[in-house]
Amino acid sequence: MLKISDNAEIEQNNVGHSIINELANKSLFTLDQERFIIFPPLLKDSDDLDEDNCIFKTFNGKTRTCNIVGFLSDGKNEIHIQSRFFESQDEDYFLNYMLQKVLHYNVTINEISSSDNHSYYDLLVYLFPYYLEEAMKKGFYKEYVYHSYNDSNVRGQLDINRHIRQNVPFVGNVAYNTREYSFDNKLNQLIRHTIEKIEVTRPFLLNESSTIRNNVKRIKELTPSYSHYDLENVLFENKFNTIKHGFYEEYTQLQTLCLQILTDQMIGFGANYQKVHGIIIDIAWLWEEYLNLLIKDHFYHPQNKVGTMPHYYFNNSNGKIYPDFIGKLPDNRIVADAKYKPQNNIKNSDYSQILSYMFRFNCKEAYFFHPSKEEQHKILYLMEGVSAEAPPTKKIDVRVEKIGLKIPKATRYEEFVEKIENSEKQFLDKLNL
Incomplete structure (x- = not known):
């Protein structure tokens, strides 16, 4: 193996x-x-x-x-x-x-x-x-099914051969077959x-x-x-x-x-x-669905492939989008993305996507959730340049956090469950909810 x-x-x-x-x-x-x-x-x-x-x-x-x-x-x-x-x-x-x-x-x-x-x-x-x-x-699920009957309530095609075998001498029953829509x-x-x-x-x-x-x-x-x-x-x-x-x-x-x-x-x-x-x-x-169970009290979970809870970039239902998670507090809206990849592999295209979501929902904060062998938490502040020539300045009121859920080592499954439940608590403590 x-x-x-x-x-x-x-x-x-x-x-x-x-x-x-x-x-x-x-x-x-x-x-x-x-x-x-x-x-x-x-x-x-x-x-x-x-x-x-x-x-x-x-x-x-x-x-x-x-x-x-x-x-x-x-x-x-x-x-x-x-x-x-x-x-x-x-x-x-x-x-x-x-x-x-x-x-x-x-x-x-x-x-x-x-x-x-x-x-x-x-x-x-x-x-x-x-x-x-x-x-x-x-x-x-329902479909047509063939049934054979032998009674006096004829409602299908006669089965002559079976009728002769079963109903001679005649006692009032008739052998017949019917096609019924059945569960x-x-x-x-x-x-x-x-x-x-x-x-x-x-x-x-x-x-x-x-x-x-x-x-x-x-x-x-x-x-x-x-x-x-x-x-x-x-x-x-x-x-x-x-x-x-x-x-x-x-x-x-x-x-x-x-x-x-x-x-x-x-x-x-x-x-x-x-x-x-x-x-x-x-x-x-699987990682995304697991996270949903962990944070469902605080986040909505739109689903692209199922088509639940769609949002749009523009009016008249143009530019449909499905962020992985959207915070439930309307006065402190947060978006989050589940990434099954190491923290260092979350980069350019991921940043572009999360920033577009932040702009759409007017968020000051967003999260990347990823699994990690060690406890990790990194905060990125949005940089704002005054012009093409001027150096960028730090815009500290808008930030993206990479929050890792530590996946522990263990020698027994029961030990692993105990450790990861502790990791889950530490993970939830890092969320600004």
């Missing part, structure tokens, strides 16, 4: 790794079509990833990882792309912690990073409640089978919140014909009948996840028998 970091150059002796060779310069769009598990479930939900992005990118003879972490395997070899905050002798507690927070599950001993064969399955299962919630926000369909049955399996293997995941419990309850109510003996047929129908309607794309992602959980098969990329399968996570998106 090979462990590497995000946003890092891959050592030359590892560049020839079979998985890296297979996936180098392959776009996320291609992998998405091959039913890789990509988190967040839809590429459009990520500001930092687009369909042309790659897991491994080769340029000028060097191969690098991008803002992606996750698990990759071809059944023989395995690669774990960890956050850059993990130490080789330890597990990636930072990634595990953010996943636990954003996915809203609560475990004392985190199993995601275990190096045995169950690690891939574990993460699939942990993702299920999130995928289910995102899909059910679109409403309950009790192949996809909801697949979700139901997945729920039943998770209730046996990881029951706590389906009891973490009232939303999850309600979603599980509704799926059970929508599938009265469920039988565990039908699993093979349900798997077959879903494997060869992917949901393709654009409105239900969240259900398409959920369908893929359920198939992998139920079959333990690694649906993957490649033409040979050792296909590469994997779960890849946009860690910049």
